[in-house]
Amino acid sequence: MAGRGPSPPRLGWTADAIMCGIAGQVGRPCREALERALQKLLHRGPDQRGTYVAGDVGLAHTRLAVLDLSEDGRQPMTDESGRIRVVFNGEIYNHRELRNELGPARFRSRTDTEVLVRGYETWGIDGLLRRIRGMFAFGLWDERDRTFYGARDHLGKKPFVYAQRDGRFSFASTIPALLELLGTVPSVSTDSVLDFLVNTYIPAPWTIFEGVYKLPPASLLVVRPGEVATVERYWTPANTGHRVRSEEEYLEAVAEKLAEAVDRRLEADVPVGAFLSGGIDSSLVVALMAEKRSRVVTLSMGFEGKGNELPFARAVARHFGTVHHEQTLDLNDLGVLPEIVSHFGEPFGDHAAVPNWIIAKAARSHVTVVLTGDGGDELFGGYLSYPAARVAELVHRTRVLRHVDIPDAISAWAATTPLRKVARVAAMAAAGGRYRIDITGTRGFRGWLRHAAGPRLRGAAAITRCDVRRDELWMKTEGRHWVDRALEVDLLSLLPDDFLTKVDVTTMAHALEARSPFLDLDIVDLTRRMPPELKVRWGRTKYLLRKLAERRLPKGLSSRTKQGFSPPTAEWFRGDREPALRNIVLSNRALERGFFHGDGLRKMWTEHRLARCDHGQRLWLTLVLELWFRIFIDGDGDVAEWMRAERAVA
Known part of the structure; x- marks a missing residue:
């Protein structure tokens, strides 16, 4: 689809702060x-x-x-x-x-x-x-x-x-x-x-x-x-094989390399702080910063309700005596979305970009550089999808589910059932044991496009280019342990394309530099030499890093289950805000672009509003896509009107 007019759009605002x-x-x-x-x-x-x-x-x-x-x-x-x-x-x-x-x-x-x-x-x-x-x-x-x-x-x-x-x-x-x-x-x-x-x-x-x-x-x-x-x-992670060391030796090596990585990233002629989620990774970074500096500034983001990690972040900040600042996400913060979309420059659907944006903006009034915990999950085995990948591989070998179109068959069920882990295993097994993003369609439109696809997406390939890329990475690691295979796929695809992009855009929008000690190449090399059972053991994620946390962090933190930061997306598409958002996504202009079928999208919206199914993240994608089109293709100022309407109902 060609742009309307010869010139790029002139956006109707500028960032509050004026990074390299x-x-x-x-x-x-x-x-x-x-x-x-x-x-x-x-x-x-x-x-x-x-x-x-x-x-x-x-x-x-x-x-x-x-x-x-x-x-x-x-x-x-x-x-x-x-x-x-x-x-x-x-x-x-x-x-x-x-x-x-x-x-x-x-x-x-x-x-x-x-x-x-x-x-x-x-x-x-x-x-x-x-x-x-x-x-x-x-x-x-x-x-x-x-x-x-x-x-x-x-x-x-x-x-x-x-x-x-x-x-x-x-x-x-x-x-x-x-x-x-x-x-x-x-x-x-x-x-x-x-x-x-x-x-x-x-x-x-x-x-x-x-x-x-x-x-x-x-x-x-x-x-x-x-x-x-x-x-x-010019570089590919070395596959050097696992080095024989004791668990204690690996634990000491990780502690040493992480301390060195933190120390290198503290060098600056401007104030340095840390994003502190209350999880293991960012808390270990703060612990090591506190060993090097008498005054450490920490910044945390939370929200009301289930999944709020602010109490854990406060406990870590109190334990290490940091100068601690907090931000709380509420439903009114959705009004920053058009500005976020404009900075990404293309549709980007990770809804955690909103809290990242808000905490980065707040951080800039205190520091110019922040250290983060990014990379800990992809190097040390922090996601529950890693144990699921192992089970899927075993199921695949039994030749069960080989010819079942699992994403289409169970995506609607997986979106509502508490047995999502079972659905994920079944879907990966049916896909040849491969390790794909959101394979059950609980976040995106995998398996759902047949319900809502418009003429431009009808007949689209069931396998996306992202799937092909991850499949290629998966096949290149054939013969290695399942943990190492899944970690490498995420390290070389999900991490740079999603998480690091999100961090760079949201921090640099406010002239804030983010540094990631876990992604030091010495640590990358060390984890690749580390036996997989020190990363995931009997379904327990991040095994060795939890051992390190037991020695360095407040009691009980090392045994916490990973939560991740999930904004209240579902609530944004219900209640007072629902009409304003609906008018954007289901407008004639949006549907005329040809990506969605109006009846299918309206049905999903109704199911979500009546709490029959949680389509919050899928509706989020449709909103981001339409806002992007209005900003970069239409360039007609309608986004500013939407922002005023959104704030009026807030």
């Missing part, structure tokens, strides 16, 4: 387009901005100064000769070691960005990528070789989107900034809409737009003026 953002073009760069892109990136970097345009290249940068707050950190950064120019977003955690290896006398600043310049001079792009450790996305232009390099960190913490058309290559940190470089809105990809509705996100390398791509994690892009860009992986 990068953009650029290779081949006939346009300074005016780069300046417009910078305007879309100001929320990521309020401290400095800079552009460079000459010959075949144009580079632009907005900076949130975290290390070396002086003018020496200004970007695009260059060497003395002007041969190398770099724009960089992120942090290089081993920059001190690399600086010493390169020779400190060569450096003009204390920034980690200069390590990229000096490292490329000395080692070339391959040698540089082999050495750097951190979270990053950067663009580097070599004037002598007439070559541009774009790279993204090993696990996908920092974003890099790009497009190539009419002999010009364009890239940026965000889709809205990239649209300014393109000067138009590309066609919407129906395959991407399907990915979003079934899996709740659009996996890399695709985006919502045809011809616009995300650079996958651990990837290097190379392009020369007038040539087609090439992309290849």
Whole structure:
């Protein structure tokens, strides 16, 4: 579906705060387009901005100064000769070691960005990528070789989107900034809409737009003026086999590596705090921060009712004597959704983006950097889906359910029954033991599209591109233990495409930098050498990490069942707010897009309103999709009217 009009939409608001953002073009760069892109990136970097345009290249940068707050950190950064120019977003955690290896006398600043310049001079792009450790996305232009390099960190913490058309290559940190470089809105990809509705996100390398791509994690892009860009992986997690150690030795190794990772991420010339959920992962991070600093700032998010984790977060904060701040989510907070949708740039269905957004905004008034517990589940086996995957594998081997279309057969039942674990096992077994997102259709539209699909989705493939990607990862790990297989699939797909994207967008929207100690490559390597029974044992998730928690955290916390942060989505589609939301999702304009059949969607809405079935998360996806269309395709200001209507009924 082509965009209406030649230009990207002008959104009706700006972010309250003005973190690093990068953009650029290779081949006939346009300074005016780069300046417009910078305007879309100001929320990521309020401290400095800079552009460079000459010959075949144009580079632009907005900076949130975290290390070396002086003018020496200004970007695009260059060497003395002007041969190398770099724009960089992120942090290089081993920059001190690399600086010493390169020779400190060569450096003009204390920034980690200069390590990229000096490292490329000395080692070339391959040698540089082999050495750097951190979270990053950067663009580097070599004037002598007439070559541009774009790279993204090993696990996908920092974003890099790009497009190539009419002999010009364009890239940026965000889709809205990239649209300014393109000067138009590309066609919407129906395959991407399907990915979003079934899996709740659009996996890399695709985006919502045809011809616009995300650079996958651990990837290097190379392009020369007038040539087609090439992309290849520069790193894959090593499969070195399990090392024989005792449980105690592994416990000590995890404690040591995690302490080192936290220590590296405390380096900053600005205030540093932590997101504290009250779960094991974030609580361990806070415990290690408290060993290094006399004053630790913690921030927590909760909500009224079942599943609220604020009491656990308070207990941890009290135990370690932190300066603790809390936010409480209520139904009125739904009014921030249009602004959230605008920052993601494409439909993104993880409803936890709302509380993440709110706590990030609150955190920015206290700190500039936060440490998080992200990655603990994907490395140490924290999800209940991991034991389910094992049972599914065993059931699959018995050849039971081999030819049953489980998602269609049980999705409606699984959405209402308390036996969801049984449904998940049966569905995975029927899918060949494969490990897919929301395979029972309890969150997205897997198995439900036949009830609500419009003409543009009728006949759509039952297997999405996200499914294919996860199946490929699953098959590549054949022969390894079921725990390690499931962990690797999530580490290389769900984590970067959903969770890390959510954290980056919601924090950077408020010029807040989030750092994840668990995703240190030393910890990744250690967990891959660790026997699977130290991750999941007899159905108990995160076995070894719980052992560490028993020694470091308040009594009882280590035995808690994982809850996850689930906003009251179901309530948002009932009661006083229901008419305003219904008028958006079931409007003629929404249905005319052709993705949904009105009668089917109305039936789901009625079932949800009468509490016959919980369709809250599916209705959430339809709302996000329609808001995205109105912001990015229609660009008619209707979203602002919806915000006023929503607040009026709140």
